[in-house]
Amino acid sequence: DAGVIQSPRHEVTEMGQEVTLRCKPISGHDYLFWYRQTMMRGLELLIYFNNNVPIDDSGMPEDRFSAKMPNASFSTLKIQPSEPRDSAVYFCASSYRGYEQYFGPGTRLTVT
Amino acid sequence: AQSVTQPDIHITVSEGASLELRCNYSYGATPYLFWYVQSPGQGLQLLLKYFSGDTLVQGIKGFEAEFKRSQSSFNLRKPSVHWSDAAEYFCAVGVLEYGNKLVFGAGTILRVKS
Numbered sequence: 307d308a309g310v311i312q313s314p315r316h317e318v319t320e321m322g323q324e325v326t327l328r329c330k331p332i333s334g335h336d337y338l339f340w341y342r343q344t345m346m347r348g349l350e351l352l353i354y355f356n357n358n359v360p361i362d363d364s365g366m367p368e369d370r371f372s373a374k375m376p377n378a379s380f381s382t383l384k385i386q387p388s389e390p391r392d393s394a395v396y397f398c399a400s401s402y403r404g405y406e407q408y409f410g411p412g413t414r415l416t417v418t
Numbered sequence: 419a420q421s422v423t424q425p426d427i428h429i430t431v432s433e434g435a436s437l438e439l440r441c442n443y444s445y446g447a448t449p450y451l452f453w454y455v456q457s458p459g460q461g462l463q464l465l466l467k468y469f470s471g472d473t474l475v476q477g478i479k480g481f482e483a484e485f486k487r488s489q490s491s492f493n494l495r496k497p498s499v500h501w502s503d504a505a506e507y508f509c510a511v512g513v514l515e516y517g518n519k520l521v522f523g524a525g526t527i528l529r530v531k532s
Contacts, residue, residue: 310461337518339519339520348522348524348525349508349520349522351519351520351521354519362519397461397462399462401518404512404514404518405450405467405469405518406452406464406467407452407464407518407520408464409454409461409462409463410461411460411461412460412461
């Protein structure tokens with residue numbers, strides 16, 4: 307299997323712009339998780355889906371952040387408008403029936 | 419609330435020496451426990467997991483971990499460290515009632531000196 311795929315791997319954007327991060331989970335996995343990693347706060351869960359339905363979005367920092375999962379093989383995390391404090395590495399992970407999670411390579415976001 | 423403590427931010431060991439990374443967790447029920455490794459610029463790779471049964475679990479790359487319920491610990495060990503083991507290591511507890519979402523420790527950075 308190809309593993310979890312994320313795109314882009316790097317994104318540099320200016321403050322105020324919209325940013326869309328993409329994730330393709332491992333085929334057959336029914337859970338999808340979005341994490342953010344920063345030096346100050348470590349790894350934080352932003353939101354997770356089960357069978358394409360958002361279950362817990364309590365980690366989404368602000369209304370500027372939104373996530374969707376239109377089908378079992380694709381999810382997006384959108385930031386609109388972006389701010390410099392959103393600069394981080396964003397990871398997507400997937401799991402089957404909630405067991406071990408497999409992580410993608412991450413998207414390094416820089417907002418200037 | 420669930421939490422994970424990794425008391426060592428940095429650890430330096432000589433190549434060939436043994437390694438133990440500490441992890442303590444707080445969780446009200448029987449935990450699912452994980453160790454992940456992250457090399458610079460990379461994603462997190464699962465090293466090993468504990469769900470139930472034998473409290474000594476074997477993982478990839480020669481790592482093992484022991485679950486000790488009485489100490490709320492899940493320490494990671496390797497008998498002989500290789501230079502390629504230099505990375506950051508994360509311990510995590512899975513919160514079962516929330517789809518096994520992971521609560522991570524702060525991580526331990528391992529440096530290997532030759």
